[in-house]
Amino acid sequence: MTEQADQPPPAASLTEKERAFVHKVAEHYRRIDNMAWNTGYVFGYMMICDPAEQRVSQIVEALGVTAGDVDHAAKLLATPGVFEKHEEPGGDDYRLVLPEHNWPKAVRHSLVHMPKFHQVLQRGLEVLDGASEERRERLVRLEHLYSHLATEVPAVFDRFEKAAE
Amino acid sequence: MPALSDDKPATPGLTKDERDYVNRVAEHYRDTDRMAWEHGFLIGWLMISDPVEQPASRLCEVLGVSREAVDHIDKLLVPPGVLERTELPDGEYSLAMNAEVWPQTVQQAMLALPSFHSVMRYGLEALADASEERRRRLVNMEQFFRYLGDEIPAVFDRYEPPATTVSP
Numbered sequence: 001m002t003e004q005a006d007q008p009p010p011a012a013s014l015t016e017k018e019r020a021f022v023h024k025v026a027e028h029y030r031r032i033d034n035m036a037w038n039t040g041y042v043f044g045y046m047m048i049c050d051p052a053e054q055r056v057s058q059i060v061e062a063l064g065v066t067a068g069d070v071d072h073a074a075k076l077l078a079t080p081g082v083f084e085k086h087e088e089p090g091g092d093d094y095r096l097v098l099p100e101h102n103w104p105k106a107v108r109h110s111l112v113h114m115p116k117f118h119q120v121l122q123r124g125l126e127v128l129d130g131a132s133e134e135r136r137e138r139l140v141r142l143e144h145l146y147s148h149l150a151t152e153v154p155a156v157f158d159r160f161e162k163a164a165e
Numbered sequence: 166m167p168a169l170s171d172d173k174p175a176t177p178g179l180t181k182d183e184r185d186y187v188n189r190v191a192e193h194y195r196d197t198d199r200m201a202w203e204h205g206f207l208i209g210w211l212m213i214s215d216p217v218e219q220p221a222s223r224l225c226e227v228l229g230v231s232r233e234a235v236d237h238i239d240k241l242l243v244p245p246g247v248l249e250r251t252e253l254p255d256g257e258y259s260l261a262m263n264a265e266v267w268p269q270t271v272q273q274a275m276l277a278l279p280s281f282h283s284v285m286r287y288g289l290e291a292l293a294d295a296s297e298e299r300r301r302r303l304v305n306m307e308q309f310f311r312y313l314g315d316e317i318p319a320v321f322d323r324y325e326p327p328a329t330t331v332s333p
Contacts, residue, residue, distance in 0.1 A: 017291035024284045032277050047306070048292060050299050079199075100302045104309040107278070113197050120189045124213055127182040135215045138264040142212070144327045145268040152320045160312050 008037040010064040011045075018048060022063075038065040042073035046083065046098040053086070053097040070096070080106040108157045118143070118150035173202045178227030179210070186213060187228075203234035204241075211238075211248065211262045218261040220253060235260075245270050272321055279314030282307065 008026065011019045025047065026040025035043075041063050046054070049062070056070045074096055077083040082102050086095040121143040128136050173191070176184045190212065191205025206228050211219065219227075221235045239260060242248040246266040251259045285307035292300050 021284070021288045021291045024287055028281055028284055032274065047302050048288060048295075048299070050295070052299075052302065098302060100305045103306055107309075107313075113193065117193050120186070120193055123189060124186045127186045128213055131215070134217065135213070138212050138217070138262050138267075141264045141268060141327060145271065145324070148324050149271075149320070152323065156313070156316045156320065159316070160309070163312075 013062045038069040039073045082106045115150035118146040175229035203230040207238045220259040282310035
């Protein structure tokens with residue numbers, strides 16, 4: 001959830017162009033996922049930082065965000081496999097990196113859930129077997145859409161991967 | 166984020182089959198969005214509830230969820246139009262899933278994905294003079310989102326919505 005007082009961080013050590021890019025990334029995720037500014041800035045920064053691998057303390061310093069913000073972004077994006085987290089031995093610091101091929105894989109991961117969701121909707125229609133049309137209409141419409149997406153969307157990714165080979 | 170005390174609600178007012186379905190929906194949103202159980206159960210139930218329109222207090226009763234969970238779902242899904250909110254005379258409100266809006270919302274979210282392509286293009290301009298190694302992350306993503314930008318709209322071009330099933 002974003003707070004009312006949520007503001008973009010200063011990101012004072014970035015060049016004007018870098019900051020403009022990171023801001024656009026954060027803006028995009030704010031619009032789509034209601035992502036907090038600081039989280040979006042960490043995400044955008046990990047796409048262009050130099051070197052690619054950064055300690056938490058470096059990210060905090062570059063962007064003017066808190067270590068808690070970096071932890072939050074790391075949790076959010078390490079689970080789907082976008083970021084990789086490398087623990088530093090003997091300390092509570094760690095390094096983050098966004099490996100170049102991970103993101104398409106992660107987007108795929110979230111979208112290939114569609115066939116599974118389609119199966120869930122089919123189960124719903126079974127449960128409502130014999131119920132009134134009015135009650136079934138919500139599921140009928142969703143099942144119709146997801147039966148299309150369940151075939152089409154994985155095929156989109158298969159073609160992308162074949163083309164990339 | 167799910168709270169620490171995140172548990173599956175008891176669903177005292179649901180049949181065994183209804184609970185099974187609602188639980189599967191909640192599992193899906195847990196896997197994809199890390200959604201709290203109570204929230205997932207509410208979405209699942211609003212897909213199959215009878216009647217379609219459910220007062221907030223009724224939702225708490227039937228599912229055994231907290232009032233905060235209902236208020237959360239109200240804030241989350243009324244603005245995009247997936248749920249319709251009706252103010253009731255006793256100061257209460259009710260929620261009803263709009264079967265036509267949800268597919269449109271899915272479509273908008275998927276079509277917004279390729280719009281990220283222009284952000285990646287901008288990034289490549291911003292890093293025009295940077296090393297190849299530094300640019301590689303963006304080059305890959307620009308390619309990927311350009312591809313999705315061609316393919317995802319085509320997926321929806323090929324989609325034919327169902328004929329209206331229920332007359333108003």
